[in-house]
Amino acid sequence: MQRRHDRKASKNRDRFTEQEKRSRINHSERSVGKHEVWSWTTATKESLCLLWQKVKVQLLLSMSFLTAVFWYCRRLYSFLAQLLKWWSNYLQRKLLRNLSVLPEVDLLGYSAREWKGESKQAKHMREAYKELFRSCHIKYLRQVRRDNYSVVRAVLFQIFSQGIPFPSWMKERDILKLPEKLLYSQGCNWIQQYSFGPERYTGPNAFGKLRKCMEALKSNWAEISATKDHEERGNMCNTVFSDESKEHKLYEAIKFIMLYEVVEAYEQIKSREEPVHNLFSLLFARDSSSDPLSFMMNHLNPIGDSICLDQVELFLLGYLLEVKIRVYRLHRFNTEEFQVNYPDEYRREWNEISLLTEDDRYYHIPLFRT
Numbered sequence: 031m032q033r034r035h036d037r038k039a040s041k042n043r044d045r046f047t048e049q050e051k052r053s054r055i056n057h058s059e060r061s062v063g064k065h066e067v068w069s070w071t072t073a074t075k076e077s078l079c080l081l082w083q084k085v086k087v088q089l090l091l092s093m094s095f096l097t098a099v100f101w102y103c104r105r106l107y108s109f110l111a112q113l114l115k116w117w118s119n120y121l122q123r124k125l126l127r128n129l130s131v132l133p134e135v136d137l138l139g140y141s142a143r144e145w146k147g148e149s150k151q152a153k154h155m156r157e158a159y160k161e162l163f164r165s166c167h168i169k170y171l172r173q174v175r176r177d178n179y180s181v182v183r184a185v186l187f188q189i190f191s192q193g194i195p196f197p198s199w200m201k202e203r204d205i206l207k208l209p210e211k212l213l214y215s216q217g218c219n220w221i222q223q224y225s226f227g228p229e230r231y232t233g234p235n236a237f238g239k240l241r242k243c244m245e246a247l248k249s250n251w252a253e254i255s256a257t258k259d260h261e262e263r264g265n266m267c268n269t270v271f272s273d274e275s276k277e278h279k280l281y282e283a284i285k286f287i288m289l290y291e292v293v294e295a296y297e298q299i300k301s302r303e304e305p306v307h308n309l310f311s312l313l314f315a316r317d318s319s320s321d322p323l324s325f326m327m328n329h330l331n332p333i334g335d336s337i338c339l340d341q342v343e344l345f346l347l348g349y350l351l352e353v354k355i356r357v358y359r360l361h362r363f364n365t366e367e368f369q370v371n372y373p374d375e376y377r378r379e380w381n382e383i384s385l386l387t388e389d390d391r392y393y394h395i396p397l398f399r400t
Contacts, residue, residue, distance in 0.1 A: 128272040130175040131187050134397055137163055137171050155388065158363035162386070162396065166358070169399040176392045179227065179334045181385070182281045183271070184393040185347060185355060188383040190254045191267050197352035205248055205283075208290050209240040218293060220323050226282050227334025240286055246276060247283035278334070284351075285330050288343065291350055293322045309345045309373060316342070338391050341372075348372040354382040358396060361388055 141159035145152040162168040174184045188194075195201075212218045224236045226243075250270055257263045271277055295310040319325035333339060339347065348355040355372040362368050386396045 128274070129268060130183055130271045130274070130277060131267075131395065132173045134170040134172050137169055137396075140171060140173075154363060155360055158360040158368075161363065162358060162360075166396075167398050168358075168386075168396040170397040171386060172395040172397065174392070174394050177334070178332075178336060178338050179278070179281045180392045181339045181344065182284055182333070182347070183277065184385050184395055185351070185353070185383060186280060186284065187267060187271060188395060189351065189353065189381075190251070190270070191264060192381065192383070193255050193257065193260075193263055194353065194381045194383075195255045196251060197350065199352075205287065206241065206244050208244065209237055209286065212290055212293060213237055216293060216297070218322070221289075221326070223331075224286070224289075224326065225331035225335065227278060229278075230331075230335065240282070243279040243283040243286065246279040250276075250280065281334060284347070285333055287350055288346055289322065289326055289330055291346070292325050296322050307349060307373075309342070309349060313342050313346065341390070344372045345374075348376070352377070352380050354380050355385060356382060357385045357387060357393075359387055359390065361390070 137159060141156050145155040174180050213221055222234055222236045224240065226239065254263055254266050257266060292310070292313065295306045296314070298304055298306050299310070313319055313325065314321070318328040329340065329343060344355065354376045357370050357372065359367055359370060384396050385393045387393045
């Protein structure tokens with residue numbers, strides 16, 4: 031009995047030992063599997079870390095490069111912007127310095143600056159400017175360069191800036207042929223004594239010079255009047271009236287047209303073919319302009335050099351250009367001659383331009399605002 035019990039206990043111990051061995055083997059196998067999985071995961075992580083380190087370096091380099099490029103471009107843009115602003119201001123200052131018709135300024139502010147003090151004349155002028163502001167709705171003015179082309183400049187600038195077309199008679203004739211017609215067809219050899227304002231030029235080359243002046247007037251007038259956009263037309267006017275040489279040609283062309291019409295009227299009066307406007311009778315009634323030659327020598331040649339247009343020449347200018355010129359004469363404030371029209375007889379279809387003068391010598395351009 032005892033032996034049977036010992037054999038049974040021995041078998042149980044052997045069975046337990048085998049189970050323990052199997053358990054240890056299985057545990058060992060599981061441990062090996064876990065270790066293999068851990069080793070593979072670690073290797074992958076390390077590979078990714080190495081890859082990220084390399085990529086991170088590249089990204090940092092790229093970001094640094096892009097940052098440097100952005101900073102450089104920003105500095106370059108800032109530099110170019112400052113350069114462009116400086117250049118624009120320089121051109122604007124140069125243009126304003128050369129511009130013979132300045133941008134608009136406040137009327138009453140201009141009056142206060144120009145007519146300070148409590149003298150009788152200063153008070154009179156300030157009152158005249160206030161009347162323009164109150165009754166005539168003139169709020170601004172454009173100053174015109176004070177030289178002996180002042181009135182011709184003020185008239186022509188408004189014709190150009192308003193886009194007023196050629197007068198009817200000028201559409202029917204080629205004004206480029208007027209110097210040739212006057213010299214050869216009508217035998218006026220004395221036009222060789224014609225003077226071009228401050229450039230007292232006389233001689234046989236006067237004809238060619240007059241031709242160039244007429245070409246400048248015709249081309250600029252045609253181009254500007256054909257421009258419908260007001261702002262663009264204003265820019266074109268600023269370009270023309272900032273070039274002294276170019277604008278002087280325009281004024282000399284206007285002077286020559288006045289001379290040509292005086293010659294035509296004089297020939298008509300002598301031949302008694304047809305009546306002429308009464309302003310020509312008034313013009314020839316003066317001792318200083320009894321004929322076209324004396325008119326040229328005593329009145330036209332000095333314009334731009336030593337004198338401006340006289341009242342009679344202003345009548346003639348409005349008549350030839352077919353514009354009603356309304357002049358506000360501030361020194362004649364509180365008299366019937368405060369507002370005067372040149373000419374006093376005009377057609378309803380004529381365009382109107384306005385001038386402002388303090389002394390009948392220098393003129394400015396008044397601007398209306400309702």
